[in-house]
Structures are given as C-alpha cells and as structure tokens.
Amino acid sequence: MIGVTAESTPLRDASEVADFARRCFQPATSDRVGVELEFLVFDRAEPARHVALAEVEGSLPALLPGGSRVTFEPGGQLELSGPAGPLPAALATLADDMAAVRAGLRASGLVLGGVGLDPVRPARRQLNRPRYDAMAAFLGRPYGALMMCSTASIQVNLDLGARPATRWERAHALGPVLLAAFANSPLSGGRPCGWMSGRQAVWNNLDPSRTALVPASGDPAADWAEYLLDARLMLVREDEERYRPVRDGSTFRDWLERGRSGNGRGEGERPPTAEDLAYHATTLFPPVRPRGWLEIRYLDAQHPAAWPVCVAVTHALISDDRAADAAMAAVGSYLDPPEGAGDQETGAKVWERAARCGLADPVLRRAAETCFRAALEALPRLGAEPGLVAEVAAFADRHVTTGRSPATDLMEPGPTGTPWLEGPNEGWL
Numbered sequence: 448m449i450g451v452t453a454e455s456t457p458l459r460d461a462s463e464v465a466d467f468a469r470r471c472f473q474p475a476t477s478d479r480v481g482v483e484l485e486f487l488v489f490d491r492a493e494p495a496r497h498v499a500l501a502e503v504e505g506s507l508p509a510l511l512p513g514g515s516r517v518t519f520e521p522g523g524q525l526e527l528s529g530p531a532g533p534l535p536a537a538l539a540t541l542a543d544d545m546a547a548v549r550a551g552l553r554a555s556g557l558v559l560g561g562v563g564l565d566p567v568r569p570a571r572r573q574l575n576r577p578r579y580d581a582m583a584a585f586l587g588r589p590y591g592a593l594m595m596c597s598t599a600s601i602q603v604n605l606d607l608g609a610r611p612a613t614r615w616e617r618a619h620a621l622g623p624v625l626l627a628a629f630a631n632s633p634l635s636g637g638r639p640c641g642w643m644s645g646r647q648a649v650w651n652n653l654d655p656s657r658t659a660l661v662p663a664s665g666d667p668a669a670d671w672a673e674y675l676l677d678a679r680l681m682l683v684r685e686d687e688e689r690y691r692p693v694r695d696g697s698t699f700r701d702w703l704e705r706g707r708s709g710n711g712r713g714e715g716e717r718p719p720t721a722e723d724l725a726y727h728a729t730t731l732f733p734p735v736r737p738r739g740w741l742e743i744r745y746l747d748a749q750h751p752a753a754w755p756v757c758v759a760v761t762h763a764l765i766s767d768d769r770a771a772d773a774a775m776a777a778v779g780s781y782l783d784p785p786e787g788a789g790d791q792e793t794g795a796k797v798w799e800r801a802a803r804c805g806l807a808d809p810v811l812r813r814a815a816e817t818c819f820r821a822a823l824e825a826l827p828r829l830g831a832e833p834g835l836v837a838e839v840a841a842f843a844d845r846h847v848t849t850g851r852s853p854a855t856d857l858m859e860p861g862p863t864g865t866p867w868l869e870g871p872n873e874g875w876l
Contacts, residue, residue: 457718458703467724468672471737472611480762481531481604482541485524485748486559500573506555508547513540522596523573534762535830538755549751563632563646563747565597572596577690581682584692590652598646599748603761605741615667617765618735620778622745623801624814628847629757630805631747633854643805643854646747654679657731671737676700681730699727756842759835763822770825777817781810805852812850819843
C-alpha cells in the first residue's frame, strides 16, 4: 500500500495541511487488504502472570514463512503484520505465520489471548521508549495505561479504490454494526466491565481530539485536514531519541499559527515542518484513519483461529459494491431513525451503544444479519475459498442470528467458575 511521505520543510500555512490530507485520499487501482493482528500473551498455566517480553521473543521462530513483521506494543502485546495483497493471499500468508507463532509460543507454555481487553491482569508497561514515555504522560491513568498495555485489536487496512470518499463513508457507517458483531472484550479485573467491547470503552475515555470520529461534511480530505489541525499536540519529536511532551493543551493549528507569527510562546517554539505534520498524524487514533489507504481501527481482537472471519466480512462490506449497497441500506435503521422515533441516536451515541450492548441490541442485530448475508454472497466474488465462506456462515449462525457477540461466550461461567478460561474454542485462548 502506498503511504504519505513527508519532508523537513517548514509549513507555510494551513493550505499545506490540506494538501497533506488530500494525499491521504488518493484513488487506487488496486484492491488489496492488509491485516495487523494484536494479541495479549499469557502463560497457559498461570494466566494472571505478566509474561516478560524476553520470554515471548525467545519463543518466536527466527523467520516466519510468509514474511509477516512481528512488533510489540508497550504492554508486551504481540503484533503480527502481514503483507498486503488480494484477500485470499493476504489471509493465507498471515495464517501460515500465525500457525508458526502459536507453535513457538506453545512449546514454551505460552498462548495468545484472543480478547480485546486483558480480562485479569492490571496494566503494566514493558517498553520504555521515549515515544511511549511521552504518550503515557499525555494520556494519563487509568485509561491511557489501559489503552497502551491492556488492549488488543484487529486492524484491517484497505485500498481506497476508485472512489475514496465512498469507501470512507462505508467504513464509518458500518462501524457500529461491525463493532457490535465482533465485540469481544467484556471483562476486566476478572469480572464483567459492563461493556461488550471494554476495549472501545477505554478508547472512549481518552483525549477526544485524537480518538473521536472524524466529522463528516461530505469532503473527507477537508474533514481530515480540520481534524489534524484541531487535535492537541501530544509530543514534538526532536530526533530519533528525543521527544518533547506538550503539556499546554495547544493544537497543531496553534503551533502552526505561532510559527507563522514568529511568536515562540508555548512548547512548539520552532515552526512545524511537513515531517512534524506526518508524525502528528501517527499520534491520532480515530476509528477510521486515512494514510493513503483506510485503517479500520475499531475491531476487537478475536480468537486466534477466528480472526479471518472478521477480516473477510469487513473487507467484503467495504470493498465489494453490491455487498456495500445492501449493507448501507441495512444500517440506515440506526443512521436515520424514523421521524418521531424519540431519541435520535446518531454519531458517537450509536457507537457507544454498539460497544456497550453488542448484538444484544435488536436494531444492530437485524442490521448485522443483512450485512453478513451480503458478505457471504460477496466472498466468492472476492476469491475466498469455500472453507472461509463456511467459517463466516458458522460465525453468523452462532453469533449474529442469536444476537450473541463473541463477548457473551466469555462471560458464561464454566465448571471452575472462571468464564474467561472456559467456553468454546478454549475461551479466549
């Protein structure tokens, strides 16, 4: 996927921010999918123990067959990023690498936890890099620490296609139903946290200038430019090793104005450069982020054997026009409630409802049923193997038709009274 490059040239004014934002929405002739899988890592015999990063690294194969990249989040979460490609190739490559990673961990008594929020361990940071130090200071506790150290997600990256604004709109409109369908983080501290997606609840409590939905006016590039300008500065990167936290509440727009006026007040004394703008964009975490492709960032981590369903459904509903048309018609039930229906739940409210209730909400469940039928029809057109189509159908039968997000399984007591260790597919392990 083609990203957005940056230079060290000082920015003249907000028009250059608008130019940067437009480059984030360049049309693409390709139609690839890229996947980034995050997992919490547990000791199978002692799940409440924090597993040291050195233990995890020492258990991994030296090389992965498909060439996926292994990185780690601040709390030691393992991230596996596969090469982008057509859906069948992207899934097959990442599945091979996942199998190799799981085998290496299993030999050391370790296991990947397929859940979006750590169900039992408190947040504990293992990586103390300058960026993470500044981020932790900016975001604070408890939610900043939880986000950095205790959450895990599936990120689906999609090419923008010939009509970037259309895919941008779909990715947002379908967000609540996909969030509800794959909600998989109901526990914290060993007990229900009151949300089907506790991970999304954590994000809801962070700085809204960088985590809220990008406002929609019909011009995605202009909306993204305004979002970039109005988001608070988290840090200023001085070089590869030095990051200066920004604590005065100023936004990128403030920094740009100070640079233009020559006023050195605040913590961004020098004028911002194009490189600063590009780096600032990496510190913003809206549910959908444009980077020359679309980053779908609102999906909870799934069981290590179930993540392809999440990727396939998301890709089909946003990239396949026929499936998207059916899905967009279905989600109109929550985007445009009938006149006189009472509380008009739009925008952030429906996202919160999806995270709190999951598919137990009847409106979201009905929309999800239509969306999954559309995805099942689209997947053969996208080259999906029959086995994957069968997995999607089985997920729909188990979770969507019954109104039971995956989170529901994790809350049902097992024989030992530890619901997060029991249940189908070994619970969340």
